Amino acid sequence: MKALIVYGTRYGSAAEISQEIGNVLRKENVEVDVVDSRGLKKFDTSSYDLVVLGSGIKVGSWTKSALKFIENHQNDLEDKKVALFVSCIANRDEKLLKEAQEKYLDDVADKYLTNPPVASGLFGGVINPNGKFGLMDKVILKMVKKDLESKGIDTSKPYDTRDWDQIHKWAQDLIN
Ligand SMILES: Cc1cc2nc3c(=O)[nH]c(=O)nc-3n(C[C@H](O)[C@H](O)[C@H](O)COP(=O)(O)O)c2cc1C
Structure with missing residues (x-):
């Protein structure tokens, strides 16, 4: 095969x-x-x-x-x-x-x-806070992180x- x-x-x-x-x-x-x-x-x-x-x-x-x-x-x-x-x-x-x-x-x-x-x-x-992101990505990422943080997820480390x-x-x- x-x-x-x-x-x-x-x-x-x-x-x-x-x-x-x-x-x-x-x-x-x-x-x-x-x-x-x-x-x-x-x-x-x-x-x-x-x-x-x-x-x-x-x-x-x-x-x-x-x-x-x-x-x-x-x-x-x-x-x-x-x-x-x-x-x-x-x-x-x-x-x-x-x-x-x-x-x-x-x-x-x-x-x-x-x-x-x-x-x-x-x-x-994976959301890697140390990744390379463009300007638009950064704006979206900010919202994603906010949502994750509201659920008690630590977004200072990679979230996988x-x-x-x-x-x-x-x-x-x-x-x-
Ligand atoms: C700017 C941005 C937008 C994203 N949008 C979504 C989304 O709409 N829905 C979702 O479930 N995950 C979203 N994610 C999470 C990605 O799907 C996740 O990072 C995935 O691992 C990306 O796969 P890739 O590395 O193969 O591109 C987003 C991540 C980033 C950084």
């Missing part, structure tokens, strides 16, 4: 998750390629049985390059197993989680995929809501 993992990332989290999914699949003797969607135009997906597509979320959106990849390969993906995942911090709260599942995963699947995905994973994300056991299990289930 051969798997392709294509991700979009702004701060590195979806890239780390992609590498980890790749590691799980390789342990099961799957041949895996992990590719950053940035700058990618046309990619030959013909040899892959499974394609995992993922992105970090910023202000409710996937990265442009990850969405472009899906758009540009819509026909190629038709006859493959396709799985979607996102990295975001909406998994910190049940209500946000439900909304995020619909908006970041179900809506994207409906809009871009011909067939429903075999799996969709809403994984956590990723559950690696969940990610490992999700990856494992892709081939079972």
